[in-house]
Amino acid sequence: MELRQLNYFLKAKELLNFTEAAKALNISQSTLSQQIKQLEDELNVPLFNRIGKRIKLTEAGQLFGEYALQSINRANEGLLLLQDLKNLNTGKITIGVIYSMRILFARTLIQFATQYPNIKIQVVFGTTKDLLEKLNLHQFDFVLTFHEKANEPHLTYQTLLSANMVLVTAKKSSVAQKSSISLNEVAGLPLALPFSGSNTIQFFEESFSQKNLAPNICMEINDIPTLFEIVKTGRWHTILSETSLNDPDVVGIPIKGKNMRRTIMIISLKEAYEKKAVKKLCELLTKI
Template sequence: MLLHKYSDIAFIGKTLFLDENNRKNRFRKMELRQLKYFLKAKELLNFTEAARALNISQSTLSQQIKQLEDELNVPLFNRIGKRITLTEAGDLFSGYALQSINKANEGLLLLQDLKNLNTGKIVIGVIYSMRILFAKTLIEFANQHPNIKIQVVFGTTKDLLEKLNLHQFDFILTFNEKANNAQLKYQTLLKSNMVLVTSKKSPLAQKINISLNEVAGLPLALPFGGYSTIHFIEESFRQKNLTPNICMEINDIPTLFELVKTGHWHTILSDTSVNDEAVVGIPIVGENMRRTIMIISLGEAYEKKAVAEFYKMLTNV
């Protein structure tokens, strides 16, 4: 592991007398522990006192420093009886050894900050239908963890899944009834009803629910193209052998709402999309009129603590 093995220590070789071909292989074996032992022996210039300060036996200390010298192929200490002094190589090497220890400690502090949600970044893809519920979680998370940078991309299910597979997101929120990609991890977030969105001034606004047969006869303005909603709607009508009266297809949800507000057109969306005082969502009757919104992530990817915390907040909302 990075914290136990200083794998990037090869730069230390600038001051040492090793040929280029052997140097890299030898340095990969070097341990931070050996560097700490070396620095303590350099500080005290006494193996017995250094071992006592490190709470190890003198034989262990001597063995580890000898192993370090063997790997570097150069003596770091002159041994004169019970006395030790630094060699020229040992003196030069000590500065780089100290840098290595300091860098490792900085890395530990950074990882600790990451673990405690004091730093980091998460990138999230969200379908437009989830923007209202998602915004609530986003605000709560940002208030509780102001040091975490958050990047949010809204898009269609198709676009978000493509970018997730390219490792551009930590996770996405989208409709996905068919969890069939073994490379992905699926977590059900909530079930969403499909509703007919109509103006509050429409005669339909008082209805408790509405059938798909009734919806087919209404002038509809629907989402366009890559939206999974339009594919779901088309399939629902097809299964009932219905031909809907689709007047317009628009790839912008706010524009659909503006059209619906006029009272001349209606649209079909998930109930999670409806949050406008000028319109109402009337549940569409039918067993297949409920959709599954999922949290989807890469199956083998490391799950950041910030991501796990965001999941928790999403499920609470």
């Protein structure tokens, strides 16, 4: 059963004349008759009584007409919905973002939501490990995260930006005036770090280990604003990407070392269909 056949049937039902219906549809009468006959054969019931050149709906035709009209209307509604989707007048996107990108991402999100107010957006913040696991379960359209090992063949990687890793300290702390700081110096400071599941802490655990350093980690906290409150006392320090900084009472001191600059990527499933809304948001992100 095809939508075309339903359209032909409804026009014949409306005009009760195959010749007039064919003319209105801009097809030949034989084509119209053939298509309706195929529809009747598929339904295994006559929809019209043919009386010479006149036609009259059967009881089955009368009942079927209501459902045929609903099918056509629903199909047209679906077409309009797809057009709205294409024109970014509807749709939903779901994104996973690491905590350290929340400030830069929020700026882009505001810009996108202002331009496309009808797109529903769901943002989930988490660690790189958690976000990638959920991406693999098709729970995200894409994730925004640090990721040095871009070798999974089922994923697509788009480099967004590179960011320095910095020691975050209070403006009133004893090290706040330093222009840079070594990893050895950082290891000797009391640290409040992101919790152990985060990509950042794993990165620095490896960095400290490579230099045989034992950092003085006093706290692990899975919330950056709380880390800032701890750091602002001047008694503790933390290590974050420079993209995390937005508090006037703290400063970020670049950590010395050639590996202290990390890449943030847009990661998505290679075989997944890329929604137009996702493409537009990624375009805005690349302008950061």
